[in-house]
Amino acid sequence: xxxxxxxxxxxxxxxxxxxxxxxxxxxxxxxxxxxxxxxxxxxxxxxxxxxxxxxxxxxxxxxxxxxxxxxxxxxxxxxxxxxxxxxxxxxxxxxxxxxxxxxxxxxxxxxxxxxxxxxxxxxxxxxxxxxxxxxxxxxxxxxxxxxxxxxxxxxxxxxxxxxxxxxxxxxxxxxxxxxxxxxxxxxxxxxxxxxxxxxxxxxxxxxxxxxxxxxxxxxxxxxxxxxxxx
Numbered sequence: 001x002x003x004x005x006x007x008x009x010x011x012x013x014x015x016x017x018x019x020x021x022x023x024x025x026x027x028x029x030x031x032x033x034x035x036x037x038x039x040x041x042x043x044x045x046x047x048x049x050x051x052x053x054x055x056x057x058x059x060x061x062x063x064x065x066x067x068x069x070x071x072x073x074x075x076x077x078x079x080x081x082x083x084x085x086x087x088x089x090x091x092x093x094x095x096x097x098x099x100x101x102x103x104x105x106x107x108x109x110x111x112x113x114x115x116x117x118x119x120x121x122x123x124x125x126x127x128x129x130x131x132x133x134x135x136x137x138x139x140x141x142x143x144x145x146x147x148x149x150x151x152x153x154x155x156x157x158x159x160x161x162x163x164x165x166x167x168x169x170x171x172x173x174x175x176x177x178x179x180x181x182x183x184x185x186x187x188x189x190x191x192x193x194x195x196x197x198x199x200x201x202x203x204x205x206x207x208x209x210x211x212x213x214x215x216x217x218x219x220x221x222x223x224x225x226x227x228x229x230x
Contacts, residue, residue, distance in 0.1 A: 002120055003142045003178055006038060006072040006095065010199045012190075012220045013040040013074060014213070015182070016062070017053055018204030025065060027213055032069035034214035035221060039066055040182070040202045041094065043085070044078040044151070053078075056085070056092040063093025072096070074200075076124065076182070078151045079103065086114045096120030098145050098180075102129060107137035122180065126151060127159055131168045142178060143200060144169055148193070149183030158184025163196045170197025187223060194224040 014031050016024070016039055028039060039062075044053040059073060066073050075094040077085055082099035089097045097119045104110045107123065114121045124145035125134040138144050146169055148162035162181065169179050180200035181193045190201055203220055210216040 001095075003096070006120075007178070007200060008037065010194060010224045011038050011201070012036070012217060012224065013038045013180075013200060013202045014207045014217060015040040015042060015202050015204030016058075017042040018208040020208065024062065027208065028062060028065065029069070030214040031207070031217050032066075032071055034217050036071060036217055038072045038074050038200070040204075041073055041075045042078060043075065047080045056088040056094075059089065059092035059094055067093065074098070074120075074122075076122075076145065077103075078124075083110050083113050086117050086119060090117035090119055094119065096122060096142065098122030098124050098143070100124045100126065100151075101134050101137045102126055104137075108140060111140045124151075124182075127162070127165075131165055131172065135169065135172045138173065138177065143180050144173060144177060145180040145182055145200075146198070147183055148181050148185070148189075151183075156184055158186075158189040158193075163192050166193055166196040166198050185220075187219060190220055190223050 019027050043055050044051045063073050072095045074096045075089050076098045097114050111121050120142045122143040122145050123138045123141045126147050146166050148158050149156040179198045181198040182202035185201050185203040186206035207213050207216045
């Protein structure tokens with residue numbers, strides 16, 4: 001299986017990093033029941049980004065639940081030397097792994113290494129990285145992730161210049177390579193990101209920092225439902 005089976009034409013991905021970890025299974029279950037098919041899992045190492053976030057142990061605890069719900073675990077490594085962690089992601093039950101163009105020298109080799117563990121592969125770029133650099137490095141990847149914030153803490157505002165970067169990625173990438181956006185996605189920004197060409201929309205605080213994450217997810221998904229894109 002791969003992204004063509006895992007995700008619909010447009011997919012809102014709840015970002016687990018923003019969840020209430022005392023209620024993690026409960027919250028994810030309610031989101032799966034509300035229709036979420038892909039869950040976004042952010043791992044940070046305290047070096048590539050300042051924060052130390054969740055890692056493979058947490059992924060291993062939720063992956064059986066995610067898969068039992070028929071959903072996918074999309075892992076985003078905000079770490080130095082991400083190749084060291086691909087096997088751990090796969091063993092933990094991750095379905096796809098995304099690493100940063102800025103963190104790797106041999107992009108083709110890293111993509112092949114991730115595939116050797118049966119993982120889908122994405123390539124992420126930070127706001128200061130040229131779109132052209134990411135497009136060149138993304139040969140053989142399934143998706144390109146355009147960061148619309150500086151990677152790190154949840155709750156940062158969407159950077160308006162990200163919209164044109166998304167559009168440039170969509171125009172430059174092959175049609176079968178998906179464009180993902182992560183950072184500041186909420187009810188006010190999701191339509192612009194989607195209209196620019198993003199079809200995988202990661203939402204953290206806009207989902208989990210609400211009284212009803214399932215309802216918040218449904219509202220975001222409705223905002224980018226197929227009829228609304230036309």
